[in-house]
Amino acid sequence: METVISTKNLFRTYNPDTIPVHAVNDVSITFGRGEFTAIVGPSGSGKTTLLNLIGGLDTPTSGSVEVNGTDVSHLKANKLIDFRLHNIGFVFQSYNLIPVLTAFENTGFIMLLQKASKEEREKRVMDLLEQVGLGDKAGSRPRELSGGQQQRVAVARALASRPQFVLADEPTANLDSVAASNLLDIMEKLNREEHVTFLFSTHDQRVIDRAYRVVTLEDGKVIRDENKRNG
Amino acid sequence: MILRLVWRNLWRNRRRTLITMASVSFAVLLAIVSKSLQSGTWNYFVSSIVGYYTGYVQLHKQGYWDEQVLDNSFVLGDSLREALSKDVASTYTPRIESYMLAAGDELTRGCLAVGVDPERETKLTRLREKLVSGSYFNDDGLIVSEGLAERLHLAAGDTIVLLGQGYRQTNAAGKYPVAGIARFGSPQLNEGIVFMQLNQAQELFDAAGRVTSVVFMLEDRHGLDAFTDSLAGYRTKGYEVLTWKEMMPQLVDQMTLDVGGFYIQIGILYLVVAFGIFGTVIMMTMERRFEFGMLTAVGMRKSLIARMLMGETLLIAILGTICGMLLSYPVVYYMTTHPIRFTGEMARAYESFGFEPVLPSELVWSNFLGQGAVVLVIALVIGLYPLVSLTRLNTTEALKR
Numbered sequence: 326m327e328t329v330i331s332t333k334n335l336f337r338t339y340n341p342d343t344i345p346v347h348a349v350n351d352v353s354i355t356f357g358r359g360e361f362t363a364i365v366g367p368s369g370s371g372k373t374t375l376l377n378l379i380g381g382l383d384t385p386t387s388g389s390v391e392v393n394g395t396d397v398s399h400l401k402a403n404k405l406i407d408f409r410l411h412n413i414g415f416v417f418q419s420y421n422l423i424p425v426l427t428a429f430e431n432t433g434f435i436m437l438l439q440k441a442s443k444e445e446r447e448k449r450v451m452d453l454l455e456q457v458g459l460g461d462k463a464g465s466r467p468r469e470l471s472g473g474q475q476q477r478v479a480v481a482r483a484l485a486s487r488p489q490f491v492l493a494d495e496p497t498a499n500l501d502s503v504a505a506s507n508l509l510d511i512m513e514k515l516n517r518e519e520h521v522t523f524l525f526s527t528h529d530q531r532v533i534d535r536a537y538r539v540v541t542l543e544d545g546k547v548i549r550d551e552n553k554r555n556g
Numbered sequence: 557m558i559l560r561l562v563w564r565n566l567w568r569n570r571r572r573t574l575i576t577m578a579s580v581s582f583a584v585l586l587a588i589v590s591k592s593l594q595s596g597t598w599n600y601f602v603s604s605i606v607g608y609y610t611g612y613v614q615l616h617k618q619g620y621w622d623e624q625v626l627d628n629s630f631v632l633g634d635s636l637r638e639a640l641s642k643d644v645a646s647t648y649t650p651r652i653e654s655y656m657l658a659a660g661d662e663l664t665r666g667c668l669a670v671g672v673d674p675e676r677e678t679k680l681t682r683l684r685e686k687l688v689s690g691s692y693f694n695d696d697g698l699i700v701s702e703g704l705a706e707r708l709h710l711a712a713g714d715t716i717v718l719l720g721q722g723y724r725q726t727n728a729a730g731k732y733p734v735a736g737i738a739r740f741g742s743p744q745l746n747e748g749i750v751f752m753q754l755n756q757a758q759e760l761f762d763a764a765g766r767v768t769s770v771v772f773m774l775e776d777r778h779g780l781d782a783f784t785d786s787l788a789g790y791r792t793k794g795y796e797v798l799t800w801k802e803m804m805p806q807l808v809d810q811m812t813l814d815v816g817g818f819y820i821q822i823g824i825l826y827l828v829v830a831f832g833i834f835g836t837v838i839m840m841t842m843e844r845r846f847e848f849g850m851l852t853a854v855g856m857r858k859s860l861i862a863r864m865l866m867g868e869t870l871l872i873a874i875l876g877t878i879c880g881m882l883l884s885y886p887v888v889y890y891m892t893t894h895p896i897r898f899t900g901e902m903a904r905a906y907e908s909f910g911f912e913p914v915l916p917s918e919l920v921w922s923n924f925l926g927q928g929a930v931v932l933v934i935a936l937v938i939g940l941y942p943l944v945s946l947t948r949l950n951t952t953e954a955l956k957r
Contacts, residue, residue: 377952380853382853382951382952382955383951383952402858403857406852406855406856406857406858407855407857409853409854409855410854410855410856411855414854415850415853415854417850417853417955421850423561423847423851424568424847425561425564425565425567425568426560426561426564430557430560433557434557434854435854435855437557438854438855438856438860439855482854483854486855
């Protein structure tokens, strides 16, 4: 399987000069194209920090993160933002839509930043909203959508830029079981049919059960890496 | 999309936006009305004061203003009259003037004897309207100021004797009937001025065809610079062109002082408004930290977010300013067409200086645009805060709720 993400001896240390806390502690791991992977572990184990480092939202204390051969840990601020725009899709825990834009506009926002043409934008956005089952809600503002629907729009937005992979930080944390199940169905379908790579950080057993690969962190270290497809 | 975002963000907290815009509008309204009253009042004062005697602009022989003697007079021949009529888009009045002794039956006083063209003079300085008794230049009769007439115990029909020096130090003496008595608002003028007909004065001073000054009046004092420029060519021909500002520097100083005081008052008002806008901008920035974190995470550059925030700040200021301007227009218009009228002591004080007891306003676009520009500059400066705040934004910290 083609490697998309690769980390080498990755450290993220807080308070390095006083009482050092290693949120990510010497993590070397790779993720391949088309994976549907859950990063799990107790609170404070470093799941979100690892995701932030992979997504270029945080800078490692040492070590490197490569995405498709590009070392994102050494990119300058604007280059990094542009890199994220073109390569990474994000789904956050909640409240991650722009409240004054409709579902259609929120989904197309990333493509607008990418300067995609209006026709291309409109076509892709409607396709994506159809895929996440919200074709009829294109004109709705976030406050008019349920939590599950908002997360589905967030998934559509994350995919709009045709990213290398999608990072989802606890995407089901604020959803009831039906909404969570619907969201996972959609993401699984996109992974299966469109080969979209998903990387989740999660506590949620429902996500863990659906993931093909589960990476377990504890005290910033990878203590288990289980590929369920291979058994 | 960014413009749409700016517009919609503005109305996220409708009440807060409206309150901020209202405070901007109120400040602009107050500033425009105050500025219109101030400039209207000064316009009125200046036009009244220059209308007493000086005029807005005077043309002299080079050096006359520093040494005001008849030897510094010049010939106002037909060619110069023609040139002035052609070059200058304003009516003018020629004068010849010199200090003389004026005597009645018993007393003698110093006075300024001024030879004028009666018709032109009254068009410019409304001399005819200032008459309190007698008539306006009958035959060889003179107009004597009220204060001087009282001191010399003269009335219309009496005789006044003028004695002094004429052109090139000749003796100048004459005996004239008093045609009329005129009252001037300026105490200085009222205490000692005598008006004669131009040819009569030229004869008295033995200065045939000569004048000491040509006085110009303007419809609008704001056109002063352009008017002075139109006379610039005369400067190279041995004349001096002086504006009222150069002839009455003390009045300019007083105006500058008053304008300075006005700007301090308005500055305090704008400071209050600036804090109001700043408070709104701080709230707009702080409460959306998560959103900014999310936007940078998904690939929106901070500079673009900063432009969006600057747009929101400017839009509040622009809308508030436009509302303030629209609200102030009818107020200023009404105050211009219906000036506030003083009564009682204040009215008497005004009238004693020859001013109408009113507080006039002035409807000019520069007052509106000037105050609007000030608010926009304030908004631009305040709009820098989100830029600074965004440069410090740490995406991962912002994404923690």
